[in-house]
Amino acid sequence: MQPELGEAVSRVLASGQLLLGPELDAFESHFAGWCGRGAAVGVASGTDALRLTLTALGIGAGDEVIVPAFTAVPTAAAVLAAGAVPVMVDVDAETAAIDPAEAEAAVTERTRAVVPVHMYGRPAPVDELAGLGVAVIEDAAQAHGAAAPSGSASVAACYSFYPTKNLGGIGDGGAVVTDDADLVARVRLLRHHGMRDQYVHEVVATNSRMSEVEAAALSVALRHLDAGNERRREIAHRYRAAAPGVAWQRDHPRHVYHLCVLRTADRDAWRARRPFATAVHYPLAVTQQPGYAHLARRPCPRAEAWAAECVSVPCFPEMTDEEVETVCEALT
Numbered sequence: 400m401q402p403e404l405g406e407a408v409s410r411v412l413a414s415g416q417l418l419l420g421p422e423l424d425a426f427e428s429h430f431a432g433w434c435g436r437g438a439a440v441g442v443a444s445g446t447d448a449l450r451l452t453l454t455a456l457g458i459g460a461g462d463e464v465i466v467p468a469f470t471a472v473p474t475a476a477a478v479l480a481a482g483a484v485p486v487m488v489d490v491d492a493e494t495a496a497i498d499p500a501e502a503e504a505a506v507t508e509r510t511r512a513v514v515p516v517h518m519y520g521r522p523a524p525v526d527e528l529a530g531l532g533v534a535v536i537e538d539a540a541q542a543h544g545a546a547a548p549s550g551s552a553s554v555a556a557c558y559s560f561y562p563t564k565n566l567g568g569i570g571d572g573g574a575v576v577t578d579d580a581d582l583v584a585r586v587r588l589l590r591h592h593g594m595r596d597q598y599v600h601e602v603v604a605t606n607s608r609m610s611e612v613e614a615a616a617l618s619v620a621l622r623h624l625d626a627g628n629e630r631r632r633e634i635a636h637r638y639r640a641a642a643p644g645v646a647w648q649r650d651h652p653r654h655v656y657h658l659c660v661l662r663t664a665d666r667d668a669w670r671a672r673r674p675f676a677t678a679v680h681y682p683l684a685v686t687q688q689p690g691y692a693h694l695a696r697r698p699c700p701r702a703e704a705w706a707a708e709c710v711s712v713p714c715f716p717e718m719t720d721e722e723v724e725t726v727c728e729a730l731t
């Protein structure tokens with residue numbers, strides 16, 4: 400994408416408008432359309448997309464937010480940054496997604512929201528969480544194309560555009576995507592010092608703007624997203640067909656394979672024997688993280704088992720067929 404990205408960056412520099420301009424407007428409207436939702440609000444990161452959604456919904460000090468114990472730590476960090484307490488609950492052994500029964504068991508009179516994470520790009524149960532009677536906020540950081548459709552129980556889907564994501568920028572970025580016009584207005588206010596009119600601050604807020612350069616780059620990347628997701632699916636399905644006996648994360652028709660993940664009990668030995676690079680997302684459940692373990696309330700053995708056994712194998716659109724074949728041959 401480098402030539403297209405170079406052109407987009409030059410266009411922004413020549414325009415002289417570097418923040419809150421036409422590139423952000425254009426990206427927001429294209430991305431909302433691509434997601435099939437009413438509006439998107441670009442912000443500085445995926446973490447901020449979650450934090451600002453919580454704050455915009457009035458969730459903060461004294462409130463509890465249920466999150467899966469197996470996720471990227473920013474899911475829980477965003478809740479703390481909003482002033483609320485993350486309550487970690489266990490996940491499903493086959494999908495790595497939040498277990499709705501565990502979430503229900505964790506509800507207290509302080510619970511205000513639940514954040515299902517579409518782990519590795521596989522759709523998490525969203526409508527199954529509606530019965531909790533609290534706001535359902537999707538962490539779609541790894542799931543461009545896998546979030547719940549309009550009309551679901553979800554209030555908003557929060558995206559990250561970290562460069563390695565399925566839709567990645569050339570720096571940090573994030574977005575809140577929703578059909579709720581009040582939420583849109585509120586997040587727009589919160590991302591820009593609480594200002595609607597210049598230097599009139601309606602609410603206390605900070606800065607979480609997405610730059611024009613980032614928005615222009617994301618508009619370029621968005622043009623390649625469908626093809627990229629398709630290629631990721633094709634690669635993952637080739638692996639699964641080549642090694643059906645492997646303990647893969649359970650498939651789903653809308654899985655966008657941000658990561659292609661399997662489980663193995665002898666992880667270090669398994670990784671050492673492969674002629675390709677592997678990674679671990681993530682080696683610890685949130686309940687096991689040094690900075691977060693003190694927040695653990697409930698046992699989360701399935702989350703901890705995922706952390707002990709997960710391995711990510713190469714899966715990105717730029718892989719050649721030959722590289723995919725090399726992985727296929729060495730999976731078992």
Ligand SMILES: Cc1ncc(COP(=O)(O)O)c(C=O)c1O
Nearest residue numbers: 444445446471473474540559561
């Ligand atoms: C599941 C999940 N949630 C939240 C985030 C945070 O996104 P960002 O790094 O853009 O703040 C990430 C990405 O790192 C993620 O994978």
